[in-house]
Amino acid sequence: MERRHDIDALRVIAFAFLILYHIGMLYVHEWGWHIKSAYLSEALQLPMLFMNRWRMDLIFLISGIAAAFLLKPGQTGRFLALRSWRLLLPLTFGILVVVPVQPYVQGVTNGVVEPGFFAFLAEYYSARRWPENAFDGWQHGYTWNHLWYLAYLWMYTLGLAVLLPLLRSRWGQRLAEGFAGLRGAALLLLPALPLLFYTVTLQERFPENGDFIHDWYRNAVYFTVFLYGFVIARSNAFWSEALRLRRIALVLALVLFGVYSFVRHGIPDEIPYWHELLIVTLRNFYVWAMLLAILGWAHALLNRPFAWLPRANEAVYPWYMLHQSLIVLIAYWLVPLKLGGVFECLLVTLGTVAGCHLLHEYLIRRVSWLRPLFGLKPRGPAREVPTLRMAAYGVVPFAALVIFIISQT
Template sequence: MPRRHDIDALRALAFALLILYHCAMLYVADWDWHLKSTHLSEALQLPMLAVNRWRMDLIFLISGLSVHFLLRGGQLGRFVAQRSWRLLLPLSFGCLVVVPIQPYAQGVANGLVEPGFVDFLLRYYRFQPWPEGAFDGWQYGFTWNHLWYLAYLWVYTVVFAALLPLFRHRAGRALHARLVALRGPALWILPALPLALATCLLQPLFEETGDLIHDWYRHAIYFTVFAYGYWLGNDAGLWAELARLRRRSLALALALLAVYLALVIVLPEQIPDALQYAVWTLRNLYLWCAIVAILGWARACLDRPFAWLPWANEAVYPWYVLHQSLTVLIAYWILPLRFGPVLEPAIVVAGTVAGCWLLHAGIRRVAWLRPCFGLKAGPRQAAGAAAQAAQAAQAA
């Protein structure tokens, strides 16, 4: 089956947006983050909010799509083992080697960690609690910060593998057939309803803390869109419908966003429960319509072998692992220098991109580093492994 270039391109673009989003977190007013610039903008809140409502949902849906393609004709046990290796090794390596600069910079900025990165690491690797509020995750002694996605994705992958017999059962296949048969307004509305229901039932009970054990609201949302991605798969009819509806989906998403942002602006923080449920339902309708529009436009415009796509496919994983630590490190260095509201963010973005580019260029050439950043064996390593396998087969 031909490779779906649109999905590859969409994955790369989704993570590129994530990098820009995290850079912007330095500057959006009233939103907590690891470090904050003195050049804060309230106007930045609205575009950030518009993106925030679907950015991670889109990434988890693309992850579900990837599972669909990886499972075709493969053994389930081997799939789980390979995915565990490609998720848990970068997560462990990233938490120990890449992420620590973030809690260090945050702790120093908060005045609760003494300057001196080596001394910090010696204390950090004891995995004991830090002074309250030193950095995100101070209670546990360490943090995975932006790498939480890898932990969540691994859990969803294992749970999905355990539930796969149900998905492949008669009832699961019937539900799948109903989903891929959705057309027109039903495609905009029906998949959003489980998301809205989960929000109304669970968001009042569980804060979005990034705590894997207690994050049941986000689990319900992200696992649902992960399953949608698997079910969406490569169904030609549904993808054709997504492309056909792309203009109307975009218009509807923008209309829903306008109403939602207007309500966010005019409504007080405390509102009646019935009104709150209506706002949450509207938010989830916007979330899903935005994803439908993105998928439709990607199918119509991105399904071609762009020259940059092979490089981007490889770069996505290491850039994701590296980017936030680079952003925080650069900000830690330059925020005290007061470069101004234009030059400072330009340095942060350019430095993050340049750092990811240079480090990825080095990582891809070091055999033992490649799996630590989610990369498969390079051509030389793959050829060597194939030769060893052939020799072993001949000896047997």
């Protein structure tokens, strides 16, 4: 099948927006984060809210589409091994090497951790129990912070493999064809109903906390959109309809977001159930309309072999792994200097982009043993790696880390 340049480009853009979103978290008023600037803005709340509601749904939707293209007939085992290598090995390396600067900065900022990064690392690697609220994930000794996506995606990949016999059955194929074959209003509205159902039944009972085992609301939402991506990936009928509906979907999404923002603005702590139900209904229909609009416009505008795309597509994984640690570290250096909000934000942004570019371009992609630690394929001609060895590269280091953490708690 011809390579889908629009999906490659959309993946690059989605992760670029993720980096901008995390820079925004440094400055948005009343939204907690690992470190906050002295220059906070209430005006940022609305654009941040606009993106917040669908940013991770889009990334998991794209991941589901990618899984459909990576999964070859009769190669489920090799697909799982490849995913384990490409997800768990970078996750383990990231937890141990890339992420620790984030809990250090947060702990020092909170006044719980003594300054001195290497002294902190010595304690961090012992998986000790930290004082309450020292940093996000203090209860477990270690934290994966923004790399939670890799762990969740690996689990959803396993879930997909378990469901494959069902998806490939006659009933499963009929259901998938029915979903991919939705038209008009049905496509604009029906896929949002499961998301609304999860919100009503699960969100209050399972608040978002980054703990996969107890994160049933987010798991339900993200695994569902992951499956949506898997089902629609190869459906020409779906992409034709998404292309046709892209203008309507965008207008609908903007209207829904406007009404949603108005309805939830300034609400008291206690509101009637009908008001709460209206808010979550508007939110979930907005999310799906926006996802559909993004897919349709991407298919219309991005499905071409841009010269920049191969290099940018390779850079996504390293930039994703590096960006939040760079944002937090640069902010830790700059915030005490009180340089002014605009200048500080500009320096944080430029520093993050420059750091990601320089580390990826001149170190990660050029050093053979670093490439797989940042999710990149080996350099040179492709060579066949035995399936079990490939799986072991990812599963064994991560399993060892988990066992060590559990043994210390």
